[in-house]
Amino acid sequence: MAAISIKGVCKKYGTVSVLRGIDLEVRDGEFIVLVGPSGCGKSTLLRLIAGLEEITTGEIRVDNRVINELAPKERDLAMVFQSYALYPHMTVRENLRFGLSLRGIPRERMEMLVQGVSEKLGLTGLLERKPRQLSGGQRQRVAMGRAIVREPKAFLFDEPLSNLDARLREQMRYEIRRLYLELRTTSIYVTHDQVEAMTMADRIVVMNDGIAQQVGPPQELYDDPANLFVAGFIGAPAMNLLEATLREDSGAPGDVTVMIGSEALAAVQRPSSMPVTGRVIAGIRPERMSFGADANGIPAEVDLVEATGIGMIMHIKAGGQLLKIYTTDRIKFRSGDRLAMHIDPLDLLLFDVDSGKRLRPLSQGAAHP
Amino acid sequence: MKHCLKVRLYWILHYALLALFVVFALFPLYWLVKVSITPNDLLYSEGVRLWPSHTTFAHYVSVLRHTAFPLFFRNSVIVAGATSVTSTLIATAAGYCFSRFSFTGKFLIVGVLMVTQMFPLVMIVAPIFRLLSPLGLTNSLTGLVIVYTAFNVPFATFLMQSFFDAVPRDLEEAAMIDGASRFRAFRSIIVPLTLPGLAATLGFVFTAAWSELLFALMLNSSSDASTFPVGLLAFVSKFSVDFGQMMAAGVLALLPVCAFFLLIQRHLVQGLTAGAVKG
């Protein structure tokens, strides 16, 4: 087990920058998830840590030792690939043994380790099979087993669940988390699926454009996103992001009114840095909005209702913009119905239109720069 | 009903055309075998009969006993064998390189290799003779091996590259993270997975080297260093009357390449599209 420290890491392919200065401290025994859209650089970062690509500038340390120049085999890390990368010409047993035999571990100890891991993962009956004779979930387990058996300093996961169907994915998610809680080995897990990120991580790193947008525990990222990108990426259904203006006529000193079109959404504390134009993006989670058929509130019209089983997603139009409301109530609204929305001002997050940065109220701004 | 008849007619035509192709492809080879086992006295009297009234292996016996063909055969086996092994080794290195690395100048090198596939080889017959002769590499099997290896490496490289491309990169990376060096990953993971491809490349190069005539004719004039094609051609020009023996020798020349053909025919498509040019 080990702490991994990443400092100012950049990666360029020719003139194309894929990573533009990543800093990250992974604590010993921590489960970190790198999440972001495809092309954000998350897999590249993982491959740099594994030693499969050369670092352009910056440094990576494992247990305080710089590993930039080490070959992959000298880093003592294990990786689970999206394709599983099981050696097709070897049996499951040989797959599990390969890494051990390269390290010159005595045969008896090797058999013991393989036995232990295969019991832990339920592979005992499959040891003599070739990978092509296994189902997707079984292959996934063998790939895990191959990583675990070597007892490496850290696990690297490269979208390991994306080739599985939804149900199996949910199950493997659970199994990987269970296994981690048992072993407590430092893990770095790459995914584009924010649900995986939310459910598995101790801390999430949201990446976009080769930059870490925000690092923090899942709930913190959900409740307190640092910028528009994180706000829009984390959460499903996604946060409503509305074009709004701030008007300084709410009466109470230090407050401003958030307007969408000609409708007033709510009165909130004045942000620490007020945009000159008064234009902002106002974000609100679909499940944080309430509504009713009464006349008090922001008038809106139902566009479409989607039933998900657990609840409903209502697409509505208000102030000339489309937004979503998520509710677990059994509602009877239909397309074309009129209703009124209610928003708690504390649930309303404001973002700068140009930089996408969060605009925090004065009082809060000091605490969270 | 009418539709049914049409389908029937189509298949009759289909098989009839295929039958023509099969006859066209096989008849010349059939005739070669037929004449090689026809006794001399029946050769003229039964010239156009499809099968002689009785057969003999006498031609094969005399080719093996009384001519230099066993020597030519041996020379050809040595040249084709050595060429296929060296070409495949060199092509494996280059093919692996093209498949797994991107580097400055790769485009240029690949381009140069492509150009050689359209190369008029007759153009370099004379210079090669002049280059190899002072080095003592004419009338030498080594000289032929060097020249043939150069001719076959580009094609074999593209072929090997296509086999390596079919092996996912992940496997190799997994092995390297598991603790293998690049060479160890190559040996333990890539080679076992591309073994059929290696065999096919060996076969393609062997066949090409076995069949080459012009350079063998030009470079090796002494009969000690003659390959089978040269020997057969010399035999034809000198004793062009003993058809039975010539054709028996021809059948013998055909055997090794037919064996390779059966071995590699599953890879023919990959082979021909990789080179897309060489015969």
Added chain:
Amino acid sequence: MRRTLLWLEPYFYAAPSVILIGAIMFVPLVIGLSYAFHDITLLDPLSGDYVGLQHFRELYADASFWNALRNTVIWTVSCVVLQFGLGLMLALLLNRPFVGRRAIQLCVFLPWAVPSFLSGLNWAWLFNPVVGPLPYWLSALGVMKTPDNLLSDPDHALWGPIIANVWWGIPFFAITLLAALQSIPKDLYEAATMDGANAWQQFRRITLPLLAPTIAITVMLRTVWIANFPDLIVVMTRGGPADSTQILASYIFTQAFQRLDFGYASAVAAVLLLLLLLYALALLALRHALAKRG
């Protein structure tokens, strides 16, 4: 240190092939081009002088050269057209599943494995009235008046090597075209059937356009390759009778091998190379023009 090594690694793997090909193919090519301007005759110690364009002037006046050039065109065009036409037909026949396809495929592709010199000899024997049946069959069919050897008839002898080459080259086109045919998605044909296209329309509208890139590249490369391929002619006729089957490639070889006149042979080779380059450039220009129009 590791960085430098890693950077050098690919060159290390590519080096043997590059060095070998450079030394055995490109150096001789350059030397060969220089021979075209020198008087190089093997076994003649006095040769080796620079003679400028003399070989090319000789060549311009050499009737055999012009004859060989004409034959090269006939040889190349008829071989490519026949090999391609029959190869496409065979590929189409083999593109449908039917009983015995694998066995038939094996049989019709077998000629590809036959060494070219042997296929030449074999066809020479088949045309030989002493052992071959072809003269009798041809005269029985009325194609020939008497059962003579086709290869000794100066007017038609070139057809001997052409037939041998077609026999030998059909599998190449059949295999590459079959691979291309099989990569055409089946649902395209299903969609076309739904739209009411008949077999010929499907061939015209789907098969041919999707096959076009493969056809273009294989035909172009094969053309160059066949024009450069003297083996069958050298084996079957040695350019005779009376130079009637001489193509440029075999003419170069005879000049070098029999007359040992490396200088003149290289001059002819230079002309052949130039013609092939012009051909490739013309094709590229044509493609460019077509792409612009499309």
